[in-house]
Amino acid sequence: MNVLDIIKPENQVFCKSKLMTDTTLSYCPGCGHGTAHNLTMEVIDELGICEDTIGVAPVGCSVLAYDFMNIDMTQAAHGRAPAVATAIARTWPEKYVFTYQGDGDLAAIGTAETIHACNRGENIVIIFINNGIYGMTGGQMAPTTLEGMRSSTSPYGREIKTMGSPLKITELISNLPGVYYVTRQAVHTHKHARKTKKAIKKAFENTRLKKGLSFIEIVSNCNSGWKMTPNESNIWMEEHMFPYFPLGDIKVNGILK
Amino acid sequence: MSELKLMKGNEALAEAAIRAGVDAYFGYPITPQSEVIEYLMTERPEQRTGMVVLQAESELAAINMVYGAASTGKKVMTSSSSPGISLKQEGISYIAGAELPAVIVNVVRGGPGLGTIQPSQADYFQSVKGGGHGDYKLYVLAPASVQEMADFVEDAFKIAFKYRTPVLILSDGLIGQMMEKVNLKEQQKRLTDEEVITLNGDWATTGKPTTRERNIVTSLDLQSEKMEARVHRLMKKYEQMEQEDLRYEEFQTEDAEYLFVAYGSSARIAQKAVKLARDKGIKAGLLRPITLFPYPKKILFDLANQVKGILSVELNAGQMVEDVRLSVKHKVPVEHFGRTGGIIHTPEEVLEALEQKIIK
Ligand SMILES: Cc1ncc(C[n+]2csc(CCOP(=O)(O)OP(=O)(O)O)c2C)c(N)n1
Ligand code: SF4
Numbered sequence: 001m002n003v004l005d006i007i008k009p010e011n012q013v014f015c016k017s018k019l020m021t022d023t024t025l026s027y028c029p030g031c032g033h034g035t036a037h038n039l040t041m042e043v044i045d046e047l048g049i050c051e052d053t054i055g056v057a058p059v060g061c062s063v064l065a066y067d068f069m070n071i072d073m074t075q076a077a078h079g080r081a082p083a084v085a086t087a088i089a090r091t092w093p094e095k096y097v098f099t100y101q102g103d104g105d106l107a108a109i110g111t112a113e114t115i116h117a118c119n120r121g122e123n124i125v126i127i128f129i130n131n132g133i134y135g136m137t138g139g140q141m142a143p144t145t146l147e148g149m150r151s152s153t154s155p156y157g158r159e160i161k162t163m164g165s166p167l168k169i170t171e172l173i174s175n176l177p178g179v180y181y182v183t184r185q186a187v188h189t190h191k192h193a194r195k196t197k198k199a200i201k202k203a204f205e206n207t208r209l210k211k212g213l214s215f216i217e218i219v220s221n222c223n224s225g226w227k228m229t230p231n232e233s234n235i236w237m238e239e240h241m242f243p244y245f246p247l248g249d250i251k252v253n254g255i256l257k
Numbered sequence: 258m259s260e261l262k263l264m265k266g267n268e269a270l271a272e273a274a275i276r277a278g279v280d281a282y283f284g285y286p287i288t289p290q291s292e293v294i295e296y297l298m299t300e301r302p303e304q305r306t307g308m309v310v311l312q313a314e315s316e317l318a319a320i321n322m323v324y325g326a327a328s329t330g331k332k333v334m335t336s337s338s339s340p341g342i343s344l345k346q347e348g349i350s351y352i353a354g355a356e357l358p359a360v361i362v363n364v365v366r367g368g369p370g371l372g373t374i375q376p377s378q379a380d381y382f383q384s385v386k387g388g389g390h391g392d393y394k395l396y397v398l399a400p401a402s403v404q405e406m407a408d409f410v411e412d413a414f415k416i417a418f419k420y421r422t423p424v425l426i427l428s429d430g431l432i433g434q435m436m437e438k439v440n441l442k443e444q445q446k447r448l449t450d451e452e453v454i455t456l457n458g459d460w461a462t463t464g465k466p467t468t469r470e471r472n473i474v475t476s477l478d479l480q481s482e483k484m485e486a487r488v489h490r491l492m493k494k495y496e497q498m499e500q501e502d503l504r505y506e507e508f509q510t511e512d513a514e515y516l517f518v519a520y521g522s523s524a525r526i527a528q529k530a531v532k533l534a535r536d537k538g539i540k541a542g543l544l545r546p547i548t549l550f551p552y553p554k555k556i557l558f559d560l561a562n563q564v565k566g567i568l569s570v571e572l573n574a575g576q577m578v579e580d581v582r583l584s585v586k587h588k589v590p591v592e593h594f595g596r597t598g599g600i601i602h603t604p605e606e607v608l609e610a611l612e613q614k615i616i617k
Contacts, residue, residue, distance in 0.1 A: 051465060053464055053465075054329065054463070071471055072464055073471070074329070074475075075474065075476070075477060080321035083318040083321035083325065084321050084325030094450075112318065113317070113321070116314035
């Protein structure tokens, strides 16, 4: 393949989605949030459901998701996005409703809202960015921070005895009957990004078919919080995050893998 | 068709919500207001009108569900009692900050802490002075009868949508639990989704068509100037409420020499005390604030020119009395009389307090 072939539109792997605004992303260069946003918007665009989609933004680095996504969005309080989305989906049953949440948001302060929205099998999509740390507030420990991993509130490394084990909330909720689709993906390479996009598309299709809750965990980097270069953080993620949070489908069409 | 029924305050409120065409109710049980969700679940409003009723996992979830549905322009409400309302404060602050219409009902019980399940008015400060974080106010309606429990639902939604603001119906365990006859209004139609979009499409997050910019509901303004502008906008609404939507009632104040000020269930008891006083030749009257915010400051100030003293009658250790004093501006003596612990004062006690504390 020569260069001219590569840049042909049909060979183009990624471009900025039409549903992304021109606002400069507030994310650190190299952070996975931007790609995850773009993939979500691509899916909504390709499915032609913009007019029927309502997004719920969290508290965390993606609190400003509504500045970047050119769709209607409600910004929720820290951790409460699944409750907010529940009400929207219940009162607008024909709409596509999704939340976009970090690990602090979804697996710490919002644990109850997450588990119960999942348990009720709300007809929504949850996109969960797991970067093992609180990015926005400056790198504190998250429920998903790995054993031995340093953060500003685990400066000597996370110790299981005093701080508990990294929480596999995704596995936890996958056991709930109301949860129809659970997958864990990544966005640091185009191969992974393509898989993630497929997963997101499947999730929104599940909403259309009123199948209940679809949950997509995206294991991502936080190069700033981890105090690494973007490249180093991606390598570290593959070496340390993926063994504890293995990628792949966990539950498909309501059946555990 | 309107209908005359004998009902508990909590049930009347629930039935009024269905009839007012409310789109959704999200709640969590707590005494003395659990009848609201129990009644709604029993009535199957999803079949009667399409109204969604959901028992949330907590008050935190319930109020955030209210926030969610309200952000899309729907008519949505919740109810709880004191400890539950404390949990709801986070969401209430967000609803106020994001400028959303919603109705919240507090059937107050005694506190602090787990307190008692008996009636109280000890959440006055929490209701009118803030409760959640930040610079905001709630429009607060205080019903004094089962009839008003029903009527105030529709009134509350009118205000909520007029100002895009959370409205609090501040009741208590006495009014929530007692049975009275109530005239229920006829069933209103719920708005269709298309009507919701037409009416609220300029701000609600209902899905972005190509014909308009995206709608964003948020309470976040990282730029200080923008945040200050938001606060100023809120304060303007509160001023407008005072001009246009202040509500109060006067009983025998024309020739009154002594004045009771009381709201909700206390007002009913104070009204009886006015009668007892008049029987004894004491010219007493009553001012009953119906809205606790905005507060009838001016009318109180004017009445203070005419009376010799004022007694604030409350089911608490002395909360509204501060607003009475602020309104009266030291023109006449203002004292407080209250019972706590869920004990309800008798009209005789109230009159006695007037004689001892004000007339002397
Ligand atoms: C009630 C409340 N508590 C704490 C905070 C502060 N806070 C903001 S973002 C955040 C952590 C977010 O972390 P995560 O969800 O992992 O998202 P990330 O920033 O890593 O993308 C915290 C604790 C808040 N805004 N609200
Ligand atoms: S702090 Fe971390 S999660 Fe937040 S934008 Fe930067 S890299 Fe991304």
